[in-house]
Amino acid sequence: MANKPYIFTKVKETYQEEGFKRLMGKSISYVKKKATFHKDKKCYKDILFINGCTLPHPSRYRVEHQIEQLLANGFTADSVFYEQLTLEMEKYYRGFIFFRCPITDTVQQFIDKAKSQNKVVFYDIDDLVFDKSYTKTIKHLDTLEKDELDLYYDGVKRMGDTLKKCDYAITTTPTLAHELEKYVKEVFVNRNVASEKMVEFSLRAVKEEKKEKDKVVIGYLSGSITHNADFELIMSTIKKIMDKYPNVYLKVVGLLDIPKTLEEYSNRILSVPFMSWMQLPNVIASLDINLAPLEESIFNKAKSENKWVEAALCKVPTVASNLGAFHEMIHDGEDGFLCSTEKEWYQILEQLIQNRDLREQIGKNAYHRVIKNNVTTYTGYELTKFINSHLPKTIAFVLPTTNISGGVNVILKHCHILKSHGVNVFIINSDHPNKNIINQDGELEVISNVTEMIDANIDMMVASLWTTLKYILEYPKVKKRAYLVQNFETDFMKYGDYSKFTANSTYSHDNVQYITISKWCKNWLEEKFERKVSYIPNGIRPEQFPYKKRNFSGKIKILVEGNSDDYYKNVDESFKIVEKLDKEKYEIHFLSYQGTPKKWYYVDKFMHRVPHDKVGEVYQNADILIKSSILESFSYPPLEMMATGGTCVVVPNDGNVEYLSDGENCLFYEAGNIDEAVEKIEMISKNKKLRDQLIENGKKVVESRDWKKIENQIIDVYIGE
DSSP: OOOOOHHHHHHHHHHHHHOHHHHHHHHHHHHHHHHHOOTTOOEEEEEEEEEOOOOHHHHIIIIIHHHHHHHTTTOOEEEEEGGGOOGGGGGGEEEEEEESOOOOHHHHHHHHHHHHTTOEEEEEESSSOSOHHHHTTOGGGGGSOHHHHHHHHHHHHHHHHHHHHOSEEEESSHHHHHHHTTTSSOEEEOOOOBOHHHHHHHHHHHHHOOOOTTOEEEEEEOOSGGGHHHHHTTHHHHHHHHHHOTTEEEEEESOOOOOGGGGGGGGGEEEEOOOOTTTHHHHHHTOSEEEEOOOOSHHHHTOOOHHHHHHHHTTOOEEEESSHHHHHHOOBTTTBEEESSHHHHHHHHHHHHHOHHHHHHHHHHHHHHHHHHSBHHHHOHHHHHHHHHHSOOEEEEEESOOSOOHHHHHHHHHHHHHHHTTOEEEEEESSSOOOOEEETTEEEEEEETTTSEEOSOEEEEEEOSHHHHHHHHHOSSEEEEEEEEOSOGGGGSOTTOTHHHHHHHTTOOTTSEEEESOHHHHHHHHHHHOOOEEEOOOOBOGGGSOOOOOOOOSSEEEEEESOTTOGGGOHHHHHHHHHTSOTTTEEEEEEESSOOOOTTOOOSEEEESOOGGGHHHHHHTOSEEEEOOSOOSSOHHHHHHHHTTOEEEEOOOTTTTTTOOBTTTBEEOOTTOHHHHHHHHHHHHHOHHHHHHHHHHHHHHHHHTBHHHHHHHHHHHHHOO
């Protein structure tokens, strides 16, 4: 799909409706907007607004003001102009709000990517400009040339296309909401409200304004030429008023064609050009009465009550058509006036012209109502609640590193299972890399808390090693803290190392949910530290470790697995066993994720940092695994070896005895007894009946440990009520 020049449509519209000077002002603003966006700014937040509108007024209300509402209620948010949107940005937010955004290749790919990560996409719009059936009621469009009209409708269609790809919608009025419900699952009405700065500038303008008592200034904030038809509704009324009351002046802000019927009063018609929103309160404050006529159409019924709000902040009474949002928001005769007929317009205007006290009272009433009910700071709770109710649970796992290891692979599997159940899950890496992890289960997003910031609301944050617990305890915006314990990490440190105290202290926090993958860990956490512990058995993906029949002909292949740098992996002992094996009969393979062979190791084939999806091939190409670890929370290599049809000679430890049984699915040897280990290897090599028994029982263990059978337990622990 080729990106069509939607920006050019807006340029033409602005030039035709608002003139060259206004076009240049907006162009400068647009360029500044593009120049000030920092693509290298990396901070994980709650919401990203994607602004598809070049007009400043709608963008301010629907992007900047809604960001204020979210900030006032604990959500963080950013905005980006849709032409600056990149796919990389998807990674750094929990949800997305597209405002008046036309479809482009990037927008389409971005939404697809967000949904693949279980992130929710909202569409925000403040006008019926997403379907031709609505916009055809705009009379101004009849004045456009065919090519201009085609460009306009192309923009309308493309906004509708983006809307259809979104999950939910946010809009300004019930009329708009009713129409949007035809396109999305649910629509939330978040009315336009004033910003804190608008209040500040309005109050300053009121304070500084000195009105002439002998004049009554009626104001019409037209906005653009498209509203001429609206003004025509009250044309004759204004003429009658100006005929009868020579002290009445008409102030027009924006573009308005002065009709011939009012030309005789040209000396009492004050024209004010378009201006910045920061200057507008000065003009509004100079008015005595604010006019808001609307011609009846579904397009106008959908419009918001901005004119009433802006006038109310300046304590100026509004007289409006009894239509749409004005009808819904104005309390007739209390904080504004509503008119349905020409007679009502005349009677109310005359009453206000004659009664200065009434004007001031209605203006004050409107101000007091709007100041608490139509300002960002006080109105964002329901918006935040709506957005949050549709965001999926967000769970972050904090890892010390994303380098391959058995413990990391377990965490990644938990992440993928949670993701498959609709959770927005990501990794916080305490190491530098922020590169996403892609494996056979899919893609997981990674944020580095070393080089990047995190300032979003997180439902659950999970520590994965004692060094990561401090981060989740200090992170403020998290509902639930958990610690996935995979070993007794106190024993990782040597005696005299101060870190032993810190590691041990991580098992004593009352505000942390403890989770473990080992019955052994569950037992000591409950017995020694009186923790309440959730147990999730470790699983295996059998298809990743496919079965291969061994024939034990030729050289028998021995596999040693483990990090030679970690004493508790006891790899040195495995190679002491290797020293006593007949090298004419046995071929020695060594698999390590971290450490390399020491000089004295006898190794025929060394495999280092093999990708996890290739490890199955390593096990398939070996016949017997030697695993000498003395400390494991859960020992994966014997399980993986059994899955491929291999056999195991292992030292029993707390991390493997929950699924290994001596003489049934493996052979145990006592740690340090090298001769016993050699004897067990010879037994397996010579005794086919024993091998077949170990292999068959190993298959049963693997079948019971299939991740698919453990999946529901994972979901219950992390997101169960």
